Amino acid sequence: MKKGDFKKHKGEYLDSVVRKTGITIKALTASAGFDRTTYYHHITDPHLPYKVISRYGEVLKFDFSPEYPEIQRARSDDPQEITTFEEMKKDRDYWRSRFFDLAEKLAENYKKENT
Numbered sequence: 001m002k003k004g005d006f007k008k009h010k011g012e013y014l015d016s017v018v019r020k021t022g023i024t025i026k027a028l029t030a031s032a033g034f035d036r037t038t039y040y041h042h043i044t045d046p047h048l049p050y051k052v053i054s055r056y057g058e059v060l061k062f063d064f065s066p067e068y069p070e071i072q073r074a075r076s077d078d079p080q081e082i083t084t085f086e087e088m089k090k091d092r093d094y095w096r097s098r099f100f101d102l103a104e105k106l107a108e109n110y111k112k113e114n115t
Helices: 003-007 010-021 025-032 036-042 050-060 070-077 085-113
Strands: none
Touching (some): 025 036, 025 050, 050 070
């Protein structure tokens, strides 16, 4: 595969980088917050999102931006994107807490108005 062909198939490029680093798929996916089977789906995806590639790059300490300059834009577009289960739980807990705080304030206001 020629260098330019990787732009056509992002998953294969990711796989070639991973194989060169020597990291195990299990260690890579655990650190990136993905499941092993998800990784195998990722490497077959020719249109793999830049945010996913960037996530793997962080774990691998590999800069994909020379091959995909668009990755910089993807990183800055939505820095709040939730990509791991732990981040999802933190986000859920935050919004659950906010909901209960607001519900308590609403109930207090309702009691004050009706007394």
